[in-house]
Amino acid sequence: MKLTRIFCWLLLLMIAGTIEACCNCPEGLRYLFAIDKIKLQILDNSGPNPVVASADTLCKKCYGVLLELETVKVGQHKTRQPLFMESAYAGVCECLSSGFIGDSKDTIQSIQVFTALDFDSTHKAGADVTSYFFVDGTKPLPANGIFNQPIYTNTEEPKPIDYNFILMHESAYSQCQFRIVVTVASGKQFEQTTAVTHLI
């Protein structure tokens, strides 16, 4: 009976210690990011991985566009860490070391790609060629442009979010240029046009 009491007291002390440790965590900060502007660069995909093209001439089958979404910090709010969230073992409660959580405010609703020059016999200048581009060369961009992807960053400071759009169809002509329109959930649109690239 006496032994049971001792165990009960020890257990209570351990629980009290855990609660105390968990309650002592500093409040976290949740930063909110939004897309500020977009930047386009031409990709040369002739090698094992796409790289930013250094010349304005590319092989017809190696063309890609790097879409950079530049983000800005638009707000922050305090977050409270739930009790026992980090506790894997009784009596241990670790706090988040940095105390911040990156988060996004924006969702990319759609991305559309239009050809600025005549592309082939069926896609003249101004035509929608979104479906001709594949993300990282593997996943086609939806023909209707609906992308529905929240931007996410796990950094404290804003950083650009990159997408590699690889052109999977060859142009019938020796030059190409594309206009990319990004629409975010708030309805705001960002638009950029690539430089003219000579295709060989």
Add this chain to the structure above:
Amino acid sequence: MKAYFLFLAAMLCCISRIEAQKKEQLDYAEQSKFILSLEAGGLIPVHGFSSQDPFLKNATNIDKGGGFFPLTRVTYFFSKKWGAEFEFLPWILKPSNTGQAQQYLINQYISKYYVNASSPMTNPDALVVSFMIGPTYKITSGRFMILPKLLFGINSYDGMMSNYSLHLKEKNGNEIIDNQYNWNQDASSTQVGWVLSPTCSFSYRLLRRIGINVSANYLYCPSVRITYTTTEQNYKLQQQTSQTYVYKSSLQNVTVGAGISFLIK
């Protein structure tokens, strides 16, 4: 004089006793109804897979040498000379040459594509288990015993091959292809085949019930069937194609082993 006769009588008695024991021992070998043998040894391939497919040759280890332990034989003699034997023979084969198999696959594409090959899973030593039964004949001569037999049974092949995957990126182009090479060994990953094995065991009895023995098995597996499937995911065409390759061949191996045997009357 009296002492001399007594000594002679004692010697005669001892000799006759030893002779009687010897006879009893010899009789014991003749009369023993059960023989339990445990052996370990090596497996020597005689005839491997007849397929000329270089990938198959390097990716499988079914026709490679190895070892076995513990070979277990239980023989029951229903007459003085004739008996039936059950044999349990687990073989462990040398691992396949995954590096060469992968290099062969890479070489198929290297001229047109940048190839990124994830390292294949280390091929576990294949375990082939044979269960065989058949008639045996006992020939005894002094402490020696010879047991020729003809065994027949099944082989169970398990876990012989590694799976491979290649990521291909077209040189001077945007095409990306993922290739998978997967072995299909039925749902349970185990295949069963027939085996015929003429075998001969030689035993020398050290003690009344215990002997040492060596044996040689010729294993003939008339039909070993292995298959693999290649799956190509072409991202440019947005299509996946699969093809299954089936290989059938016979295998011939010789096992040579040594161990101990127990005689039970």
